[in-house]
Amino acid sequence: xxxxxxxxxxxxxxxxxxxxxxxxxxxxxxxxxxxxxxxxxxxxxxxxxxxxxxxxxxxxxxxxxxxxxxxxxxxxx
Numbered sequence: 001x002x003x004x005x006x007x008x009x010x011x012x013x014x015x016x017x018x019x020x021x022x023x024x025x026x027x028x029x030x031x032x033x034x035x036x037x038x039x040x041x042x043x044x045x046x047x048x049x050x051x052x053x054x055x056x057x058x059x060x061x062x063x064x065x066x067x068x069x070x071x072x073x074x075x076x077x
Contacts, residue, residue: 009049010048011046011048013046017037043056044057044058054071
């Protein structure tokens, strides 16, 4: 297992996206809200080293937030 300890994987979870001019971004302060192009029912995407590997859903039950992976994305052979 020591060989696997030295492998670095960058994991990114993308909930949505937004486009805005840089001057709007520079004027934002702490606690600012950026509206994304998705809703809470749209799937999020999981990337490993910039490669899409899975999709999932955000769940809210009894005031608790969780994520559920719903689809593993297969790479073409």
